[in-house]
Amino acid sequence: KAGVTQTPRYLIKTRGQQVTLSCSPISGHRSVSWYQQTPGQGLQFLFEYFSETQRNKGNFPGRFSGRQFSNSRSEMNVSTLELGDSALYLCASSPYDTMNTEAFFGQGTRLTVV
Amino acid sequence: GESVGLHLPTLSVQEGDNSIINCAYSNSASDYFIWYKQESGKGPQFIIDIRSNMDKRQGQRVTVLLNKTVKHLSLQIAATQPGDSAVYFCAEKPNAGKSTFGDGTTLTVKP
Numbered sequence: 001k002a003g004v005t006q007t008p009r010y011l012i013k014t015r016g017q018q019v020t021l022s023c024s025p026i027s028g029h030r031s032v033s034w035y036q037q038t039p040g041q042g043l044q045f046l047f048e049y050f051s052e053t054q055r056n057k058g059n060f061p062g063r064f065s066g067r068q069f070s071n072s073r074s075e076m077n078v079s080t081l082e083l084g085d086s087a088l089y090l091c092a093s094s095p096y097d098t099m100n101t102e103a104f105f106g107q108g109t110r111l112t113v114v
Numbered sequence: 115g116e117s118v119g120l121h122l123p124t125l126s127v128q129e130g131d132n133s134i135i136n137c138a139y140s141n142s143a144s145d146y147f148i149w150y151k152q153e154s155g156k157g158p159q160f161i162i163d164i165r166s167n168m169d170k171r172q173g174q175r176v177t178v179l180l181n182k183t184v185k186h187l188s189l190q191i192a193a194t195q196p197g198d199s200a201v202y203f204c205a206e207k208p209n210a211g212k213s214t215f216g217d218g219t220t221l222t223v224k225p
Contacts, residue, residue, distance in 0.1 A: 004157070033212075043158070043203060043215035056212040090157050101146045101207055105157030 002026065004093050004106035012112045018079040021109045025072050025093030031055075032074040033103060034066060037088040046089075049074055078111075086113045126222045133191040135219045137204035140185060144206035147180055148213065149189045152201045161189070161202075191221075199223045 005024040013019050025032050034046040045058040049068035066076040072093075078085055088110050092103035127133045139147070145166050150158035162173045164180050164187075171178050177190040187204050201220050207213040 035215075042217045043205075045212045045214065048212060055210075058212060092157070101148050101163045101213075102160045103213075105150075105159065107155070107157050 006106035010110045020077045023074045023091030029093035029095045031094045033092045035090040081113045124220045133194045135189045135202050137187040145209045146207045148205045150203045196223045
């Protein structure tokens with residue numbers, strides 16, 4: 001069974017631009033979560049989707065948004081990029097709703113904002 | 115606010131020794147506590163979790179201990195191997211809420 005796939009793996013953007021990251025969960029998994037990982041802040045929760053509905057949201061500005069499609073694939077968008085948005089963005093999927101603890105992570109998308 | 119922290123940012127052990135990685139948490143309402151392992155260039159990988167109504171859970175070569183009195187979580191790795199070298203994160207999660215991760219402990223296994 002294929003794992004969680006995130007595309008692209010690496011991305012370089014300029015301040016002020018917007019970016020869309022994609023996540024394909026493991027087949028059959030309906031829950032997708034997004035995290036931002038930086039050396040200074042560690043792993044910070046962004047949002048969680050289950051069956052196309054946002055279940056939880058972290059403490060990030062409105063520039064960060066996401067959505068989930070009917071096939072469980074998810075995208076996150078960051079508008080008006082800032083230098084501080086440079087990070088590894090991780091997506092995780094799990095087969096159940098938010099009560100399940102085991103999440104399967106992708107390799108992440110490394111975003112660099114210049 | 116809620117926070118999950120680890121006692122030491124780095125830990126170095128000799129191959130074959132046992133490793134103990136510690137974590138302190140502050141949210142008493144958490145229902146699950148989870149340990150993840152992240153190797154260089156990869157996403158975190160689930161190791162083991164424990165429910166808040168338990169104090170010990172064992173997996174393959176790993177044991178998680180939960181002390182709710184002092185809000186302390188630990189991960190014990192038996193017979194540590196070079197392949198165990200990674201960053202280890204603890205996380206806490208309420209039943210219907212988001213996971214909150216600690217800062218991570220880098221485990222280095224010396225041959």
